[in-house]
Amino acid sequence: MVRFFILIGFAFMFFMLHYTGDINKYINMKYAYLSISAVVIMGFLGVVEFVRFSRKQAAEEKQAALAEEHQSAHDQHDHSDCDSCHANEHNHEHHHDHDHGHSHEEPNKLKRYLGYAVLFVPIFTGLFFPAYALDSSFVKAKGFSFPTFEQNAEQNPGNHQFLKPDSSIFYNKDDYKEVAQRELEEFVNQPVIKLTEADYLKGMEAIYNDPAAFMNKTIAFDGFAYKGTQVDGGHYFVFRFGFIHCVADSGVFGMLADFPKGTQLADDDWVHVSGKLTWELYQPFKQTIPVLKVTEWSKIDAPKDPYVYRS
Incomplete structure (x- = not known):
C-alpha cells in the first residue's frame, strides 16, 4: 500500500506544479509533455498498485476464512492426543521458522522502509515548500x-x-x-x-x-x-x-x-x-x-x- 501512496503522491505533486504554474521554475516548458506524461503514467501505476493490493487483501481474507472454517470442522472430532502431538510438532516448526525469519526479514524490511522514506522527501518538499524565482x-x-x-x-x-x-x-x-x-x-x-x-x-x-x-x-x-x-x-x-x-x-x-x-x-x-x-x-x-x-x-x-x- 505504501507504493500506492508514493505513486499517487508523485502524480499529485507534478499535477499541482502544472496547476499552479510553478513547473516553469524547474523545467524548460518545451519539455512539459514529459512531466504531463509522468502524471498519467504514475497515476495509472498507482491505480494498478491499488487493485493489486485490494486483490491480495481479499485473497488473504478468503484464505483466513477457509482456515477458520477448516479449524472449526477439525475441532468437532475428538483427537486430543493426536492433536497434541501435531501441535507440538507445529510449535517446533513455527519456532524454527520464526527465528529464521527474524535473521533475514527484519533488515530487509528496514531497508525497504528507509527507501520509502527517501521517496517521500521530494513529494513533501514539492507540495509544501514554495518555489522561489531566482534573483x-x-x-x-x-x-x-x-x-x-x-x-x-x-x-x-x-x-x-x-x-x-x-x-x-x-x-x-x-x-x-x-x-x-x-x-x-x-x-x-x-x-x-x-x-x-x-x-x-x-x-x-x-x-x-x-x-x-x-x-x-x-x-x-x-x-x-x-x-x-x-x-x-x-x-x-x-x-x-x-x-x-x-x-x-x-x-x-x-x-x-x-x-x-x-x-x-x-x-x-x-x-x-x-x-x-x-x-x-x-x-x-x-x-x-x-x-x-x-x-x-x-x-x-x-x-x-x-x-x-x-x-
Whole structure:
C-alpha cells in the first residue's frame, strides 16, 4: 500500500506544479509533455498498485476464512492426543521458522522502509515548500565565469551555465557547427536585433559564438541589473535566468552593459536596454569580452515569468 501512496503522491505533486504554474521554475516548458506524461503514467501505476493490493487483501481474507472454517470442522472430532502431538510438532516448526525469519526479514524490511522514506522527501518538499524565482542573490552566492572563445563546455564543465549560453554539450561537434551557423544567419542580418523571451538564449548564444559578426550592430533586450563588486562606473551586468533543459542546467545569462554616465541602478532592477555591441577588456576575466554600449534604456516591471528557455 505504501507504493500506492508514493505513486499517487508523485502524480499529485507534478499535477499541482502544472496547476499552479510553478513547473516553469524547474523545467524548460518545451519539455512539459514529459512531466504531463509522468502524471498519467504514475497515476495509472498507482491505480494498478491499488487493485493489486485490494486483490491480495481479499485473497488473504478468503484464505483466513477457509482456515477458520477448516479449524472449526477439525475441532468437532475428538483427537486430543493426536492433536497434541501435531501441535507440538507445529510449535517446533513455527519456532524454527520464526527465528529464521527474524535473521533475514527484519533488515530487509528496514531497508525497504528507509527507501520509502527517501521517496517521500521530494513529494513533501514539492507540495509544501514554495518555489522561489531566482534573483541576483543566486549570482552573489555562485558567482559566474566566462570561458575563452577558444574553449568549449567540455573543457570547462559548468562554465557554460553563466553569462554565456552554451548548448554545444548536447550535440556532437559537427552537428553543433551546423546549428551554430544556422542560428548565426538567423540573427546577424537583422537591422536591429531584438531578443525576445522566446529567442533570448538562442540569440545570446549566437552573439557569443561569433561576436565579431555583431560588432556595432544595435541589440536590444530585457533583464535585471546586477552590479556586483567587480564592475565600476556605469557598468552593470544585465541578466536573465534561463533553462536549457531543466533546473540542472539553469544559469544566469546576459552581458555587461555600459550605461550612460550618472546611471544609478540597484540589483534586481528590471530594465530594457538598447545599444551597440563593442569590445572591452574585463579585468576579472583577464580577457576582452562583448559589451553593450547602451544608448537607450528604461526601467520596466519584472515579467510574470522571469525565466527564459532554450528554444
